[in-house]
Amino acid sequence: MNYIISSDNHKGIITRHTHVAFLLASGIDLYVISKRLGHSDLSTTSKIYAYLIDEFKARSDQKIEKELNKLTVKKASDKASKIS
Numbered sequence: 001m002n003y004i005i006s007s008d009n010h011k012g013i014i015t016r017h018t019h020v021a022f023l024l025a026s027g028i029d030l031y032v033i034s035k036r037l038g039h040s041d042l043s044t045t046s047k048i049y050a051y052l053i054d055e056f057k058a059r060s061d062q063k064i065e066k067e068l069n070k071l072t073v074k075k076a077s078d079k080a081s082k083i084s
Contacts, residue, residue, distance in 0.1 A: 020049050024056045 016037070023033050030053065034045035046053060 017049070017052070021052050024049075024052055 020033060020037070023036075024030075030045060031042055033049075034042045037045060039045045
C-alpha cells in the first residue's frame with residue numbers, strides 16, 4: 001500500500017506505526033493487532049509492518065534460544081547428579 005505523505009496524513013501514519021510497535025513490544029498477537037487496525041487480512045498487516053515484525057522476531061528468537069539453553073543445562077546437571 002503506497003501512501004502519499006502530506007502534512008495532514010504524515011502524523012497519522014507515524015502514530016499508527018508507533019501504536020503497532022508498542023503493541024508488538026507488549027506481546028500482543030499480530031492477529032489481534034491486524035483486527036484492531038481494521039485490516040481484512042493478516043497478510044496486509046504482515047506486509048505493512050514487516051520491518052517491525054522482523055525486529056521482534058529476532059528478539060523472540062534470542063529469548064527462545066536462552067530458554068532452550070536452560071533446558072539443556074538443566075538436563076546435563078540432572079544427569080550428572082544421577083551418576084554421582
